[in-house]
Amino acid sequence: MKIQAAVATAPSTPLDIRELELDEPRADEVTVRLVASGVCHTDAIVRDQWYPVPLPAVLGHEGSGVVTAVGAGVTDLVVGDKVVLAPASCGVCEQCITGHPQYCVDFYALNFGGSRTDGSSSLSAGGERISSNFFGQSSFATFTNARARNAVKVADDAPLELLGPLGCGIMTGSGAVLNVLRPAPGESIAIFGTGAVGLAGMLAAVAAGATTIIMVDIVPERLEFAKELGATHVVNSREVDPVEQIREITGGRGVQFALDTTGVPQVFAQMTKSLAIRGHGALVGAAKLGTDAPFDIGTLLTSGISISMVVEGDSVPREFIPRLISLYERGLFPFDKLVKQYEFSEINTAFADSESGATIKPVLVF
Ligand code: NAD
Ligand code: ZN
Structure with missing residues (x-):
């Protein structure tokens, strides 16, 4: 399907919003229509290649949205579910099975490799490969394919336009x-x-x-x-x-x-x-x-x-993010006070305001 996404092309260069092609979700993936995505300092340092994610790439790793399609093997999410996206982890290594998925032995490849584990990218532009799966999500886009494993279902009335940063900066x-x-x-x-x-x-x-x-x-x-x-x-x-x-x-x-x-x-x-x-x-x-x-x-x-x-706070996202939401709902964790919203088209302003310190946590709304 055709999507709009912000593409990082070179260090210290503004992101470029372009039309890209998103492929079909794999058996273990869901397609998510992004409602919002936080901007984290880590997006800027990867754009600047402190960590060498292959460019061009779609970054963004604090996405929240609605499931619009599910792969054949997904049993715990359905179309219409509201989700917060979290970093990817394999689910079967020693760290994952003992409750420390942020230290997954494949963490680097899954989150910074720019592709799925089979080496494929879900994103392209006129045949040119664009790196996907940044933190398992590449959320600076109107739609993305993420593994169901790193999608955290939230309540039907949850404020999705606020919750994306729970998947990284706030959770960390x-x-x-x-x-x-x-x-x-x-x-x-x-x-x-x-x-x-x-x-x-x-x-x-x-x-x-x-x-x-x-x-x-x-x-x-x-x-x-x-x-x-x-x-x-x-x-x-x-x-x-x-x-x-x-x-x-x-x-x-x-x-x-x-x-x-x-x-x-x-x-x-x-x-x-x-x-x-x-x-x-x-x-x-x-x-x-x-x-x-x-x-x-x-x-x-x-x-x-x-x-x-x-x-990432050594968190198990499906356990920890609901706890943070519940603290927020009780007024005990007012992280909304850190957030300022921007239109997706203002993404480079959001990056600049994060860099200068003018905004603590920018959140792009699609
Ligand atoms: P930020 O830029 O909003 O905040 C950093 C703060 O540090 C700023 O307020 C700045 O004024 C202050 N600072 C800078 N130099 C200082 C100094 N010498 N003495 C005292 N204070 C100083 O960034 P953020 O979004 O809060 O992220 C913080 C860091 O965490 C970044 O490096 C980011 O990449 C990293 N991060 C790590 C993980 C993880 O999993 N470990 C996850 C998310 C973000
Ligand atoms: Zn982050």
Whole structure:
């Protein structure tokens, strides 16, 4: 079928909305009419080839929409179902069967390979191959084919135009906090970076009952906003040493939990130094392959801290996304406050506003 899609053609070059051909869904796939798609920082770094997804490609990995066709082997979705799309995973490897599909042994190939597992792409333009299946979905398009396995069914009255970012950015920050760090009521956490991922982590920390929630960034307006949404303390690390500030706020102990959403080596080092004895820190911010960060193994050995590298909040999307929706419905996870909507035709403006920080989480509406 003919679809409209935004094609990434070269690094640092605007996406180009074109008419493409989408093939038929395979036996294990569904065709989804996209209602909305979030824009994530990861789309921009892949457009810029930090991760070498073959170009030209249709990116986009926070899609939400309605199922319009199901492959012959799909038993758990029907035409008309509302779905949120999540990253692809194989479903049969050791990580998938033990509840960690974001560490699927085929994660890279399935999400960054630009094709299905059989090497085919679902997208073409006048015979030219266009990479598909970005994060199992390539959602900057009016329609896509995704494996049923990475489509999460939501309620018939769910607000689809809002829910796409639950499939990546929002799931990443909140999952790192709720699934990996797991602060208990009354505990402390510091989060570096107040973008969509960091603020989602902060909202999750509030929902979990953490009572010292320290947000660190270099943009004053973002810190102000974090305070409005539940940060108990904010630190501008351009003006003061965040490690000293966090020690002061916590009476010298350091924080029990910390999250680095920046992927900046110096910030990672600040995070490790901000932790209390036996504290637990996590990195979710993406850096170029080959990036080293300073880590003082001499001093930190005796601190007993743990550090986790976390992909997509270590979530099982069909279990975790409904939990986030339910928290949202109860008013306990107001992630809608991070979102600003754009028309699909404004996709390059949405990218620019995400880059400049003018918008925390752009969502394209089709
Ligand atoms: P964002 O650009 O909206 O937010 C990043 C924030 O970090 C900004 O507010 C920025 O001001 C702040 N920052 C930058 N440098 C800083 C510094 N030196 N000190 C303090 N703060 C600093 O991005 P986002 O959408 O929140 O995504 C955050 C990161 O997470 C990106 O790298 C993205 O690619 C990555 N990501 C990872 C996963 C995963 O599975 N691990 C999933 C989604 C996104
Ligand atoms: Zn993402």
